[in-house]
Amino acid sequence: MGKISEETYLNELTHLIREKTGTNRFLSTKEISLIKKWYIEKIPLDELKKIIETEIKSFPISKRKKFSLLYIENRITKKKIAKEIKEITKDISQKNDKWKVFLEKNKFPLELMEIKDKEIDEELKDLEIEKRVVRYIWQNLPEKEKKRLQKETLEEIKRKFITENINLKKVLKSIIYRKIKKDYDFPE
Incomplete structure (x- = not known):
């Protein structure tokens, strides 16, 4: 969260709820736990305020005093999941x-x-x-280039491996694969 303490986070949301519902009510222990969970998950305070304010405004004035943060828990969770999906898609x-x-x-x-x-x-x-x-x-690759690569690779295998103990075809393929990646400067 950076510079905002958990207490400030909690107080700002409590003040917002009291202001927008028009009642001087206390948050339930579940609501306080929920705010603490959001703080730990680093959900931005401004984003939360917008969601809470929008939700409270959707209630008729006479029923705003019954507003609970538990109503918006799913919205916050869905928004968080959507954000994570967006980051994965970006990657x-x-x-x-x-x-x-x-x-x-x-x-x-x-x-x-x-x-x-x-x-x-x-x-x-x-x-x-x-x-x-x-x-x-x-x-x-031209045949000449393929032969050159195979010859170089076989020489390398003879220098570095005991040929009786390896699957020559697999090692040959693997080293040629690596050489092609290096020669063409493959992306990481």
Whole structure:
């Protein structure tokens, strides 16, 4: 919350409720607990004030004295969830932007970003795009370049590994994958 103390947070909301309902009422222990929970969750005071004021105004004047913060708890929770979803969507959008920039810079088709499989989790889509781009690069490399990469990789494997103890094909693929990522300066 920064500079506002929990007590100030509570007092400002209590004062607002008394002012807008036109009654000098005390908050219930549930309402006080709710305000403390919102304080801990760092829900901005100004945002809360707007929501409370809007909700109180929606009550007829004769029934405003019966207003309770418990009525708006769901609205606050939904708003908080919507904010979190917006942040997640923003992160996903930024990931897509980095791939779009990378593909355009290297003149690769943007279709490599299009993943239609609904089963793939958002976190794994980034890896799937990376895999597709590496595959595309490999498929479009000239044969001479492929042979050179394979030869370099085999030499590296012979220097660093005991070839009887590894699956040569998998290690070869893995190192070539890494080299392609390095050569084309893949986004992080």
